[in-house]
Amino acid sequence: MDIVKTATPPAGPIRRETLHQGAVAELRAMILSGELRPGSRVPEVQLCEQLGVSRTPLREALRVLAAEGLVELRPHRGAVVTPIDPTEITAVFEVMEALEALAGDLACQRGTVEEFAELDRLHDQLHAQFDAGDRLAYFLTNRQIHARIVAMARNPSLEATYAGFASKILRARSLANYDEERWRHSLSEHDGFMAAVRQRDAATAGALLAAHSRQTADAVLAALNGCGSDDPGNVGRQTASL
Amino acid sequence: MDIVKTATPPAGPIRRETLHQGAVAELRAMILSGELRPGSRVPEVQLCEQLGVSRTPLREALRVLAAEGLVELRPHRGAVVTPIDPTEITAVFEVMEALEALAGDLACQRGTVEEFAELDRLHDQLHAQFDAGDRLAYFLTNRQIHARIVAMARNPSLEATYAGFASKILRARSLANYDEERWRHSLSEHDGFMAAVRQRDAATAGALLAAHSRQTADAVLAALNGCGSDDPGNVGRQTASL
DNA sequence: AATCGCCATATTGTATACAATCTGGCACGC
DNA sequence: GCGTGCCAGATTGTATACAATATGGCGATT
Structure with missing residues (x-):
């Protein structure tokens, strides 16, 4: 053959x-x-x-x-x-929050030791990239971490649905790059849910992941409404939002 | 024109x-x-x-x-x-639980007076159909109620996602018709979350809807595993599962 | 006798041709 | 002058024809 x-x-x-x-x-x-x-x-x-x-x-x-x-x-x-509609993005984030919570909860229950270790490694990497001020690398690692958590939930339907929502959010993010303070806060939120994850505290991890998603939503939506859509200068270039 | x-x-x-x-x-x-x-x-x-x-x-x-x-x-x-895979259905129900919770929560916050009244009317109708022993009618009203609740959440993304999951569950249900006791229990669960809905108790309504979904999942999955897939006699006829 | 390789058939994947519909502009009439 | 109706161009929707690939059976070989 x-x-x-x-x-x-x-x-x-x-x-x-x-x-x-x-x-x-x-x-x-x-x-x-x-x-x-x-x-x-x-x-x-x-x-x-x-x-x-x-x-x-x-x-x-x-x-x-x-x-x-x-x-x-x-x-x-x-x-x-499909145009990026802040109203729709708001809706998407609302569902995303629930999905993150579910993913975090299930991941704590079902992840393998190796996966938890890998998560820790990625989290360390995230810190390093923050210290280095490398927004793009941080952004990519951030996505990886969330993707790993979702994978650890052992639920293909959740994974597929999550990916769909994530893609819509990604498009919105590419329009809105936000500030240093949000970046710092984002990292501290990661610290928070990772602490819960390390203890396999499913309920807390889920809740903190949902909160993280909600905070991200606030930041993205604020940036979206802030810059408006006139002269979308850097549209077309994927930027690294946190 | x-x-x-x-x-x-x-x-x-x-x-x-x-x-x-x-x-x-x-x-x-x-x-x-x-x-x-x-x-x-x-x-x-x-x-x-x-x-x-x-x-x-x-x-x-x-x-x-x-x-x-x-x-x-x-x-x-x-x-x-796509074959109906109990493993996948389990996964679908897991996500559905979160979606129901979210829908119930948001619906309580955002529904109009008219919508709540309509929900009440449908709930009464559900009781009447239960008393009449009309499984099919009950089944349809049941679906309507859940659809209305999702619509009251004012979230098109949630609605679309919910519809997708509901369709998968529907296919599984058509294979598994379950017993009178589950039917009775389903109705009492409806009574439960409707009580919370009437009080606009978002958190409780969401939790009870999630619980209802979980119970439904248990029943459907039990029926699925029970009858197996050998000689799928009545496959192809849509039956009224609760 | 069993297995491997090949070939005929059927079904899917792709390309192209034709029909239907929408857009924009122009002439005509009010 | 302005609105209406119509027409040409472009673009999409559909149908059909052709190419590529998988399946199942047959025969040759070991």
Whole structure:
């Protein structure tokens, strides 16, 4: 058989598994990174040549992204990247809070010793990156920590739902970079729930994670409402919010 | 302009908005009602003539349903209706519990007087249907009540997520019809959280709704594990579980 | 006799062609 | 002058045709 060409051809158009799957991944990345600006129309043919695929798989990809809520389809009027609506983000954060609480609770009950150790390691790394003033690295480690906690909950449905909400929040965050004080506070919140996590105190960990999420929400929403949407200067560049 | 033909043509194939949207709705209904059995393969061409559409919109519909988790796509091997996996249902219920709690909490804070009154009316109706022994009617009213509560939470993201989880649970329920005692207990749980709702006691209402969800989970999972999956006699008929 | 490899068939993945619908502008009429 | 109706262009929605891949059976080989 041909078990040879398992690796991705470095050049050429996308070739993940099927074209429409690859297109979904590509488009999602483009949306989350801000390369496709919120509210912008998405002409099919243009994306087709950009991704090197035909309209059929591209359209299938758009339908999937629409089901995820990243784009909106208006019959005969084309697709638009879902605009970032502070009202919606508020709603998303409300649910996120509950999901974080659940994840923290379950993670404490179900994580392995190795996973807890890994969490500790990441937390130390987070501190180091804060001390170094490396916002981007901090941001990435932060996401990793939360992702690990969710994974430790041993609940694929929670994980998938969490990922969906996280992606929406990520898009909002890319518009709003906030201040040093919030950063410091964010770290101290991490210290807080990590203390509970170390003791396997499920209820407290969940509550503190939810509180952390709520604080993040406040900061993001404040930044969102603060900067408005006129002349979105750095939109399109993913910035490191905390 | 042509504001005339707003109504759906009664005859002819599906014609909701676009064909693929209609196909999504049709297929989802077929899956939820059990007309398409869990685990069964879904040949495209067969569904095409059944729905009276071409392969293109049907395939787009399948991609959407795959994103919702109702079908699974295996490249070059066709789509299958996602089998009902007790493990997954357990996970789904875990998240559902948190969603119910959140919905109940927010609903108490945000519902209008009219909505609370409507909830009361539905609750009375539920009692009447229990007394009449009408399981199906009870089941439908039950769903309505929960849907109303979620709507009162004023959170579209929660509503959408809830709907997704509810549909998965619905499929599991259709396999497991459980006993009179559980029915009675379910009603008394409704009495419980409705009492809290009437007092706008958000925290208690949320907690009781979560508990109700947990009890439902126990019953459904017990029934699921009880009957096994050999000779799934009445699979395909939607039954009224509580 | 059992296993491996190959091939015919069916089904899915993709590309292209055609039909339907929306947008923007222009001429006409009031 | 302004609004209305119509038309050309562009874009999306759908159908069909072609290419690629998985499945199951048959035969050759050991």
